[in-house]
Amino acid sequence: MASVHLESHDDLGTAVRVRLAGFVRSLRDSGYKVGLGETEDAIRLLRSDIIKRPQRLKEAFRALFSGRLSDWTKFDDVFDAYWLGRGVKSGIKVSGSSSRKTTKTIREMVDAQGPPQDTIAGDVDRVPGEEDEPSDETPSGRREGASIADHLGKADFRNIHDPEQLAKAHELAEKLARAMRIRLTRRDKQKRKGPRLDLRKTIRHSIAQGGTPIELIRKGPRTRQLRLVILLDASGSMSNYTGVFTRFVHGLLDNFREAEAFLFHTRLVHVSSALSERDATRALDRMGLMAQGIGGGTKIGEALADFNRSHAARVIHSRTCVMILSDGYDTGTPDQLGDEMARLRKRCKRIIWLNPMIGWDGYEPVTGGMQAALPHVDLFAPAHNLDSLAALEPYLERL
Amino acid sequence: MTTQTKDTLAEALAGAGYVADDGLAMALLLTEMLNRPLLLEGEAGVGKTEVAKALAKLDNTDLIRLQCYEGLDRSDAIYEWNYQRQLLAIKAREGSGDNAETVEEAVFSEKYLLERPLLAAIRQDKAPVLLIDEVDRADEEFEAFLLELLSDFQVSIPELGTIEAKSIPRVILTSNGTRELSDALRRRCLYHYVDYPDPSREARILLSRVEGLDTALALQIAELMGKLRKEDLTKVPGVAETIDWAAALVGLGTKNLHERRETVFDTLVCVLKTREDQARITPEVTDRLLGKVA
Numbered sequence: 001m002a003s004v005h006l007e008s009h010d011d012l013g014t015a016v017r018v019r020l021a022g023f024v025r026s027l028r029d030s031g032y033k034v035g036l037g038e039t040e041d042a043i044r045l046l047r048s049d050i051i052k053r054p055q056r057l058k059e060a061f062r063a064l065f066s067g068r069l070s071d072w073t074k075f076d077d078v079f080d081a082y083w084l085g086r087g088v089k090s091g092i093k094v095s096g097s098s099s100r101k102t103t104k105t106i107r108e109m110v111d112a113q114g115p116p117q118d119t120i121a122g123d124v125d126r127v128p129g130e131e132d133e134p135s136d137e138t139p140s141g142r143r144e145g146a147s148i149a150d151h152l153g154k155a156d157f158r159n160i161h162d163p164e165q166l167a168k169a170h171e172l173a174e175k176l177a178r179a180m181r182i183r184l185t186r187r188d189k190q191k192r193k194g195p196r197l198d199l200r201k202t203i204r205h206s207i208a209q210g211g212t213p214i215e216l217i218r219k220g221p222r223t224r225q226l227r228l229v230i231l232l233d234a235s236g237s238m239s240n241y242t243g244v245f246t247r248f249v250h251g252l253l254d255n256f257r258e259a260e261a262f263l264f265h266t267r268l269v270h271v272s273s274a275l276s277e278r279d280a281t282r283a284l285d286r287m288g289l290m291a292q293g294i295g296g297g298t299k300i301g302e303a304l305a306d307f308n309r310s311h312a313a314r315v316i317h318s319r320t321c322v323m324i325l326s327d328g329y330d331t332g333t334p335d336q337l338g339d340e341m342a343r344l345r346k347r348c349k350r351i352i353w354l355n356p357m358i359g360w361d362g363y364e365p366v367t368g369g370m371q372a373a374l375p376h377v378d379l380f381a382p383a384h385n386l387d388s389l390a391a392l393e394p395y396l397e398r399l
Numbered sequence: 400m401t402t403q404t405k406d407t408l409a410e411a412l413a414g415a416g417y418v419a420d421d422g423l424a425m426a427l428l429l430t431e432m433l434n435r436p437l438l439l440e441g442e443a444g445v446g447k448t449e450v451a452k453a454l455a456k457l458d459n460t461d462l463i464r465l466q467c468y469e470g471l472d473r474s475d476a477i478y479e480w481n482y483q484r485q486l487l488a489i490k491a492r493e494g495s496g497d498n499a500e501t502v503e504e505a506v507f508s509e510k511y512l513l514e515r516p517l518l519a520a521i522r523q524d525k526a527p528v529l530l531i532d533e534v535d536r537a538d539e540e541f542e543a544f545l546l547e548l549l550s551d552f553q554v555s556i557p558e559l560g561t562i563e564a565k566s567i568p569r570v571i572l573t574s575n576g577t578r579e580l581s582d583a584l585r586r587r588c589l590y591h592y593v594d595y596p597d598p599s600r601e602a603r604i605l606l607s608r609v610e611g612l613d614t615a616l617a618l619q620i621a622e623l624m625g626k627l628r629k630e631d632l633t634k635v636p637g638v639a640e641t642i643d644w645a646a647a648l649v650g651l652g653t654k655n656l657h658e659r660r661e662t663v664f665d666t667l668v669c670v671l672k673t674r675e676d677q678a679r680i681t682p683e684v685t686d687r688l689l690g691k692v693a
Contacts, residue, residue: 041433
């Protein structure tokens with residue numbers, strides 16, 4: 001097996017070790033997940049004789065340190081920047097410093113609001129409007145949060161102007177999404193009862209009874225998770241809502257692997273990787289960087305076409321629910337939007353269209369784009385305040 | 400296997416029917432050197448599975464393949480007890496007066512153990528190539544089983560104890576990216592992204608796989624495929640399709656694509672696999688694509 005011979009005669013010099021440690025650090029700064037194991041292997045590689053030229057070292061390190069396509073494609077830049085002293089194109093420093101600043105502010109926000117991590121159950125129960133009655137008590141940290149939730153639940157996001165209130169709405173949207181996510185996952189686990197016989201356990205039990213399988217032990221069906229694919233409209237007309245929606249989406253996606261998110265405007269950007277960042281503010285920061293450079297009107301049809309062509313085959317399976325968050329103002333042709341919606345409909349299980357304008361008095365979906373899209377939509381629901389977001393859960397649960 | 404450098408490995412692989420680029424050759428060399436599995440990601444049809452096949456051929460060893468799917472579990476992938484035989488054995492001992500413990504011991508022994516691919520892979524005398532195909536289709540829990548196996552190369556069976564690897568297989572995992580894999584699994588593996596080959600590499604692949612194909616035609620086909628993949632297609636054709644198509648063209652006695660436009664159009668069924676795509680690539684489009692070919 002190990003026909004490649006590792007030379008283990010003399011140890012690596014300290015200088016090389018220090019350089020390597022620096023490289024590992026710069027990889028981590030760029031978002032690579034590098035552990036001790038990789039570093040040890042890197043030392044083995046440096047000791048071996050298969051690497052004689054820098055190009056070889058780069059290839060070897062790329063295979064060793066990369067974990068995913070994004071790591072793999074940017075590896076050359078990171079490597080060259082560190083070992084060959086060439087400038088890095090990406091704005092790592094900029095995003096790092098700004099995120100640190102914003103992280104601090106969100107921490108301040110959380111501190112101001114009370115205990116940073118309420119229990120999940122607490123969150124679930126406090127879905128706005130469900131439990132908390134207005135109370136005369138002196139507001140403690142918790143109560144205060146709840147009553148604000150109550151008050152915020154019905155307020156249209158576009159009417160919330162106070163930055164502090166808005167920040168709270170953002171935070172609540174995210175908490176709400178997390179609670180929904182956890183409940184959706186738990187529902188799967190509780191369903192484990194079913195018709196299949198578990199022969200292995202049955203036989204094991206039957207031994208005590210002389211081999212007669214008196215007690216039959218059953219196996220539940222394999223539980224299958226719903227996958228969410230979210231397409232978020234980030235155009236100018238949605239600007240009042242994008243903030244709160246991105247937090248909502250982040251809450252749904254965080255650490256939940258069965259979900260993908262895309263942002264569209266005049267073109268489509270895949271933002272799942274940015275949103276997989278644990279820290280909300282940092283995630284939004286990264287997403288902002290990814291979405292930069294898009295502007296002008298919304299071309300929903302084109303964005304959907306791009307999605308259908310380049311991403312659908314990969315991210316959609318038969319139990320996928322596609323959630324589109326958009327006001328339906330489309331500068332493209334309604335025909336294209338209709339066609340692309342039809343194509344998308346064929347692939348997935350459900351399409352939910354959340355439109356903040358449904359919440360407005362007297363709104364009718366009369367725009368050409370919305371008209372073309374509606375026949376292919378399973379649920380057309382409002383999403384203008386926290387209550388309307390919370391109302392989605394029972395629907396998602398039925399999927 | 401006596402490969403010492405990346406280049407000799409690439410050469411040897413080419414001999415086994417796989418034309419690898421530099422990065423892949425290096426990654427393969429490292430799998431051997433560091434005893435780490437290699438995770439290959441890329442679009443369907445770029446030849447990820449072929450890598451494992453070529454490797455097995457090159458090492459002159461067995462290829463053990465585990466095709467992943469939703470719902471794949473331990474009993475399909477690692478081991479299972481032979482229940483029918485166990486039941487029979489228990490029945491046969493009924494009158495023997497053995498106590499339950501003895502029966503249990505007898506029934507849960509090696510004799511009644513059914514090996515599934517992962518257990519089989521670590522119990523070979525000669526290290527095989529283990530191909531875990533489309534790992535992204537398996538469920539997340541399954542990844543956890545894999546991690547145990549891939550980090551320690553051992554399997555624990557409650558009734559028997561721990562079974563350690565006789566030989567450590569070379570592991571190739573492939574993924575089409577339908578589901579995000581866990582960081583733990585990714586970190587355990589070396590990584591390489593397999594892209595569609597560029598025309599010169601695709602031509603070399605064709606030459607190694609299709610008999611009676613001459614170099615000029617191979618290059619024409621490969622270049623045409625390159626252009627075709629840039630068209631707006633529902634299902635982008637992979638390398639396997641190119642090979643089929645080249646074989647079809649050779650079979651029809653084609654020498655030069657430009658002289659046989661009709662044949663080219665008629666044989667496009669080899670590479671276009673959906674009705675929409677076939678409708679999209681009209682004779683005019685074919686002409687346009689051909690026009691671009693040098």
